[in-house]
Amino acid sequence: MPQAKRSRRKEARPEEIIDAALAEFAAVGYSAASMAQIAARAGIARSTIYLYYADKEALISAAFDLRLGQAFAAAGQGVALSSGPFREVFHEMLTLLYTRIVKSDALVLLKVLVAEGRQFPQLLTRYHDTALNAAMTMLTGLLKQGLARGELRPDVMGYDIKLVMSPIMLAAIWHLTFQELEPIDLAHYIEGHVSFICDGILTR
Amino acid sequence: MPQAKRSRRKEARPEEIIDAALAEFAAVGYSAASMAQIAARAGIARSTIYLYYADKEALISAAFDLRLGQAFAAAGQGVALSSGPFREVFHEMLTLLYTRIVKSDALVLLKVLVAEGRQFPQLLTRYHDTALNAAMTMLTGLLKQGLARGELRPDVMGYDIKLVMSPIMLAAIWHLTFQELEPIDLAHYIEGHVSFICDGILTR
DNA sequence: TAACTTACTGACATATATGTCATTAACTTA
């Protein structure tokens, strides 16, 4: 879809540029992404990017702001979980988390952090304190509720909540890397997540 | 530790160069790693690298060969698992896997693949077919044995084995990214892994 | 210790990236 002539789009540019940048980061990673290629994706000249962002680092920082903001705007609406038995609410919350994380546009942020997070400690902190902590807090809250209802073993709270979250992390990483090689059937995977975490695998 | 004079080390060079390269990849990622910096780490001139490796891609390919080979050489020895109850053998195997994966020098390979695996589909395939499949095969074998002994629920084999492996993946990714921000107590984490997967979290 | 072999180096040519700036042209206003 080639742009016939050049056009002036002061309001729309910033987000268009970030979308192009994130697409490029997803394709080749942050370091390998060139401003020229990002500009090409956005359909503008390379120098135009500098009208809006000082350099590549300002770009990724703005990209984090935008995507994390979007994710939380989305998370704010429609978190109406049922108040049924633990297994049911857990399944609902997991479905929500898988959708919001594994299938989300923000997944590229995790990729960048794993790859080159050491160069951006403030982004690491921001992602950890917002996205990851939000997920962990949600899960911890759910477990506390289940415990209060007497549905969970009391010693459960003594373990790391990340264990409950870990299948989501694997699915996220898998989507970024091995999905084409060996696809994950997400719906069935979620069933297993609920089953293994709720019941374990030993006979009762 | 500066090298006083230049020395000739035909046999030792290749591995020294790869070690330096992997250290640099771990620090800044593959794309951002420069041959100059790798050479500096190895204590040699940049051009010396080209005597042993055609270019950066040949370097990373050789690095995969070396580290995957080392990991499997290590895996070959001392896999003497007890034949006790499932929980006990499972715990032993997990301890082995965490040591071999999370604390291993090969962890940087996973990082490179997550970040820039799309540019190296053959490395993706190699890592998937060897490292990941080996871990999954070990776990599947263990589960089958537990099932044959009547210790496991029969429907367990219907779910994705990656669910059982996922806490390892999270720990690995965590070590690469958020470990300094929020450390994982690995021994306690493994206890939780065993507990959650074996017993689940619901009351019995 | 002199001649030989070759691992290693420094300099060169080339390619690709970045950030700046004077000029251009799209859109607005009088």
Added chain:
DNA sequence: TAAGTTAATGACATATATGTCAGTAAGTTA
């Protein structure tokens, strides 16, 4: 529709990377 404003561009200067190659010197052999 002419003049004014400014978003957008293309060219420039600079920086950093890559891969090559003739020359250097470490180690070996006679």
